[in-house]
Amino acid sequence: MPKIHVTTEINGDPMEFLCEPDQTLLDVLRDELNLTGSKEGCASGDCGACSVTVDNRLVCACLVLGAEVEGKQVETIEGMADGDELHPLQQKFLEHAALQCGVCTPGFLVAAKALLEKNPEPSETEVRYWLAGNLCRCTGYDKIIRAVMDTAADMRGS
Helix, strand or coil: CCCEEEEEEECCEEEEEEECCCCEHHHHHHHHCCCCCCCCCCCCCCCCCCEEEECCEEEEHHHCEHHHHCCCEEECHHHCCECCECCHHHHHHHHCCCCCCCCCHHHHHHHHHHHHHHCCCCCHHHHHHHHHHCCCCCCCCHHHHHHHHHHHHHHHCC
C-alpha cells in the first residue's frame, strides 16, 4: 500500500509526514518525527503514557492512526514548555516529586494540562477522575494529584 501524506500542526508548528495507513500516531510521532516524549506503555489505550491532544481533545496516541490527524492540531509533551521555561505543571511535578521512572509522566502532564484548560478550578475528585486513564507503576498517585491541585491554585492566583 502507498504511504499517506498528512499535513497537520504539531505543537504549533506546521508539519507534513508520510505514514503507512495502519501506523499509529504514536509511532509517527516517535519514529517519523523524532518526538519521543510520548511513551508506549501498553499499545491498547489502557495506561495513558502516550496521551496527547488532538484538536484540544485528550487521546491515547496509540489508538489514533497517523492519517487521522490530517488538518488537525496535535499537542504533545514536547510543546508544553516554553523554550527553557517549564510549564507550571512541569515545575510542580518536580517540586512535589510526582515522578519516578518517568515513563508515565509525559502522559500525566498532557492529561493534567488538558484538564486545567477545561476546568481551572477542579476538585480533587475531578482531578482523580480525569487522570484515571493514566497509570503509574512506580508512585502512589497522591504526589501527582497534589502537584495538579497546587498548579491549579497557582494558576488561579490563589
